[in-house]
Amino acid sequence: TQLLEQSPQFLSIQEGENLTVYCNSSSVFSSLQWYRQEPGEGPVLLVTVVTGGEVKKLKRLTFQFGDARKDSSLHITAAQPGDTGLYLCAGAAAGTYKYIFGTGTRLKVLA
């Protein structure tokens, strides 16, 4: 059974600080996605990475897919209160496009 573990589970930081969230597995994924979910809403896709070592940037967010395609990280620069939410990674097993979701990181950015 594939399992995606995210760390940290909870993170509370001040506005302007930088942070990194990790998504790790012992399994290889054909692609990996990051979502943000705000209270009372469903997850919203932020990015999909498909190539080992790939780095994608979305404004202050930088996403990296590990070389072996078993892990990923999300780095936020100069966090803002609007970044508050639950961050979920989801990986698709090699050879499929069926995604399993990680355990989630709940981020709170204080003004």
Added chain:
Amino acid sequence: ETGVTQTPRHLVMGMTNKKSLKCEQHLGHNAMYWYKQSAKKPLELMFVYNFKEQTENNSVPSRFSPECPNSSHLFLHLHTLQPEDSALYLCASSQEGDPQETQYFGPGTRLLVL
């Protein structure tokens, strides 16, 4: 606005009640999903429908019964639920053939079983 709507947004039901959750997608997609999101557990895939046909049932108890009358609508019929079934139920849709099968989620139905 994600293009996927769910009703009701909140539901409280007793263990002997029968209720239904509704999902509608306005994106022209041909695949729809039900997920369960509980506290302290990863998002769990329950059912997948492609072109109105159920293609996946992730060992979900029979007290949950999905229905997909067309590619835009998805229902989850609930009966004799247990308190541990209390959770956020999320619907999602995607386009079969999209290489990355990006899923678009609805806002969810928050269910409380008493």
